[in-house]
Amino acid sequence: METLLQQLINGLTIGSVYALVALGYTMVYGILGLINFAHGDLVMVGALSALQTMMFLMGVAPGMSPIAMLTLALLVAMPVCMMLGFTMERLAYRRLRNAPRLAPLITAIGMSFLLQTIAMILWGRSYHTFPQLISTTPLQPIAGVFITPVQIAILITSALIMVALILLVTRTRVGRAMRATAENHKVASLMGVDTNAVIAMTFVVGAALAAVAGVMFASNYGIAHYGMGFMPGLKAFTAAVLGGIGNLGGAMLGGITLGLVESFGAGYIEDLSFGFLNSSYQDIFAFIILGLVLIFRPTGLLGERVSDRA
Amino acid sequence: MLPDQSQAILELRGLSVSYGGIQAVKGIDLALFPGELACLIGANGAGKTTTLNAIAGLLPLAGGDVIYAGERLNPVPAHKRLAAGIALVPEGRGIFTRLTVEENLRMGAYIRRDKVGVEADMEKVFEMLPRVKERLPQVAGTLSGGEQQMLAIGRALLSRPRLLLLDEPSMGLAPIIVEKIFEVIQSVAREGVTILLVEQNANLALEFSSRGYVMESGAITLTGSGEALLADPKVRSAYLGEIG
Numbered sequence: 001m002e003t004l005l006q007q008l009i010n011g012l013t014i015g016s017v018y019a020l021v022a023l024g025y026t027m028v029y030g031i032l033g034l035i036n037f038a039h040g041d042l043v044m045v046g047a048l049s050a051l052q053t054m055m056f057l058m059g060v061a062p063g064m065s066p067i068a069m070l071t072l073a074l075l076v077a078m079p080v081c082m083m084l085g086f087t088m089e090r091l092a093y094r095r096l097r098n099a100p101r102l103a104p105l106i107t108a109i110g111m112s113f114l115l116q117t118i119a120m121i122l123w124g125r126s127y128h129t130f131p132q133l134i135s136t137t138p139l140q141p142i143a144g145v146f147i148t149p150v151q152i153a154i155l156i157t158s159a160l161i162m163v164a165l166i167l168l169v170t171r172t173r174v175g176r177a178m179r180a181t182a183e184n185h186k187v188a189s190l191m192g193v194d195t196n197a198v199i200a201m202t203f204v205v206g207a208a209l210a211a212v213a214g215v216m217f218a219s220n221y222g223i224a225h226y227g228m229g230f231m232p233g234l235k236a237f238t239a240a241v242l243g244g245i246g247n248l249g250g251a252m253l254g255g256i257t258l259g260l261v262e263s264f265g266a267g268y269i270e271d272l273s274f275g276f277l278n279s280s281y282q283d284i285f286a287f288i289i290l291g292l293v294l295i296f297r298p299t300g301l302l303g304e305r306v307s308d309r310a
Numbered sequence: 311m312l313p314d315q316s317q318a319i320l321e322l323r324g325l326s327v328s329y330g331g332i333q334a335v336k337g338i339d340l341a342l343f344p345g346e347l348a349c350l351i352g353a354n355g356a357g358k359t360t361t362l363n364a365i366a367g368l369l370p371l372a373g374g375d376v377i378y379a380g381e382r383l384n385p386v387p388a389h390k391r392l393a394a395g396i397a398l399v400p401e402g403r404g405i406f407t408r409l410t411v412e413e414n415l416r417m418g419a420y421i422r423r424d425k426v427g428v429e430a431d432m433e434k435v436f437e438m439l440p441r442v443k444e445r446l447p448q449v450a451g452t453l454s455g456g457e458q459q460m461l462a463i464g465r466a467l468l469s470r471p472r473l474l475l476l477d478e479p480s481m482g483l484a485p486i487i488v489e490k491i492f493e494v495i496q497s498v499a500r501e502g503v504t505i506l507l508v509e510q511n512a513n514l515a516l517e518f519s520s521r522g523y524v525m526e527s528g529a530i531t532l533t534g535s536g537e538a539l540l541a542d543p544k545v546r547s548a549y550l551g552e553i554g
Contacts, residue, residue, distance in 0.1 A: 173420070180406050180417050186368055187404035192392040192421035192469065 002144040007267040008260070013151045013220065015259020016158035020213040021236030022243065022251035023165065024206030030246035031182045031202050034093060034104050038111035040233010042081045042207050045115060046214030047130065047224040048123050050077040054131050066133035070215070077211040084115075085207025089200055112233075119226035127225045130218040154216045161212065162252055165205070169248060178202060182246075231283065235262075238290040244303025253301055261285050317380065319344045319504050320365070320396075320473055324374035327357075327364045334360040336528040337374060342473070342506055347499040349507040349515040349536070351549055352525035358508040359401050361525070362475045365506075366398035367391045378473070393421050395472035399479065403462040407451030411442060414450050414461055418468030428468065435464040438494060456487035463494060467503075474498065476507045480514065492518055512549035516540045524549070 021043055028036045050073035057069050088111055096104040134153050138146035169175035181188040181198045189195050217232060218224040239258040243250025265272075266282035293300060320342040327335040335357040342348055350358050363369045365376055367388035376383040378394060386394070406414050415435065419428045436443035439460045445453060450461060459479055466474060476495065480488040488511070496518060499505050509515035516522050516536040524532035524545060532545065539545050 173416075176409070176413055176417060177420065179409060179413075183406045183408055184404060186388075187400060187406065188417075189368070189388040190366060190392065190398050190400065190404065191417045191465075192389050193417075194389050 005145045007263045011260035011263030015256035017213050017216050018236050018239045019252045019255025020209045022239040022255045025240040026251040027202050037108040041115040041229040042210035043214040044229030046077040046081050046211030047218035049080045050215045051224050070133045078208045081207040081211035082204045085203040089203040130224045235286045238286045244300030247302045250302035321377040326373035328372040338530045347505045348521040349519040350523045351512040356525040357528040397466040397471035398475040399462045399466045401477040403458045405450045405458045412446040418465035473504045480511045
């Protein structure tokens with residue numbers, strides 16, 4: 001029972017991070033039908049630019065409070081990723097708007113390599129210790145379950161961000177324009193919507209979420225590295241497909257579900273495999289799920305339409 | 311010739327549009343005067359829809375000019391033409407099926423900042439289209455074809471257009487519904503909105519129009535008042551199903 005609750009907390013935490021990243025995938029897919037495989041690498045850029053900011057701040061203002069430092073790091077990481085998201089769309093994807101589906105997909109994979117290589121040049125190949133400004137020491141256990149302050153911060157922050165995003169998309173004029181553009185670019189432009197601006201904005205919002213997710217991820221594990229975006233990116237993509245790609249609620253549900261499955265899987269994998277596999281094999285669960293969803297329910301949990309695009 | 315009573319609100323001068331190497335519209339001239347209801351009739355594939363889409367800015371021109379209220383519109387992108395006063399109800403209605411009826415209407419008023427005016431215009435649209443009002447919270451994809459057409463017209467009116475372009479509003483609808491749609495179009499025209507109507511139902515379109523243009527494989531072959539065209543033996547045999 002204690003293990004169960006413990007895995008629940010761990011799963012919800014990592015699941016909310018997946019959900020934030022999955023939202024970026026799903027929003028871009030919803031509006032362009034494009035799977036932006038470079039999105040996961042924005043998680044890495046977010047983490048490393050936050051790390052860089054923290055190192056700088058520790059040098060110039062060693063006595064700064066951890067919360068202020070973390071906030072400043074986010075205030076740098078988010079705009080950096082937003083600008084990257086904007087630039088990617090403007091320079092690469094926009095030119096391929098009417099190209100065959102495979103061209104933007106391959107471009108996205110190339111973009112992912114490009115980001116990783118640039119990060120490797122800037123930050124080197126080694127693993128960096130990410131300052132854990134919010135404590136990762138568990139609080140007094142409640143009913144035998146340990147929860148760390150950083151987990152609490154991740155859960156609260158991501159819940160707030162998701163609520164804000166839902167309100168933005170469902171209640172505001174811009175959100176309405178996003179949904180209209182997602183359904184039909186031409187007709188949206190007939191309504192006076194600058195669809196290029198709306199598409200750019202979708203990339204920018206997704207990139208901001210990825211930056212936050214990157215800082216959460218690195219804060220939770222205490223490590224940052226130029227390749228760290230790859231796995232969470234793939235998993236968030238899985239989460240988006242699981243929830244029904246193109247669907248915001250689906251990305252959230254898919255992210256949380258994936259986090260839980262992974263966490264429970266890691267907790268019980270030894271028993272399940274009769275001691276053959278240990279918890280370091282937890283990554284297989286994400287891809288088992290991806291396989292099962294694609295075979296049995298390609299539209300995902302909440303998706304209505306079968307995708308006809310690559 | 312019809313008298314040139316005032317400055318044209320819309321003028322097409324030698325308008326040409328190409329689609330992947332094929333010239334769909336071949337240098338047409340057309341003039342619309344304020345408050346007029348004109349129609350563009352012709353067979354399937356004559357270039358009528360292409361002409362409307364080019365006026366709305368959805369297609370690049372291969373040649374010629376679109377002059378609107380004395381200004382050359384060629385470089386103006388589609389999303390800015392609405393602000394100039396040109397609204398297009400596209401072929402197939404272009405309803406946002408996943409948005410609610412109300413959200414569709416609000417999209418029509420997307421460019422407007424005068425909240426009070428928008429609310430007043432919403433009321434006017436409800437008066438004209440009571441069926442739409444009953445279905446405000448419904449997802450628009452669940453509406454019938456006729457209701458969707460009404461919604462598309464109501465949505466276009468919410469931008470307060472000076473020029474309304476209608477692409478086959480009768481398409482796929484039962485005759486009773488078509489009659490209702492045309493009543494709505496007529497009442498919009500009475501409000502002073504200039505209308506260019508594209509129709510395959512030539513009989514009906516000419517009956518309501520003060521002026522008609524007949525289009526044939528990318529060119530305008532006949533022009534005249536609605537009545538004159540209705541009486542023209544060539545039009546009667548080609549488009550009104552009479553054997554001449």
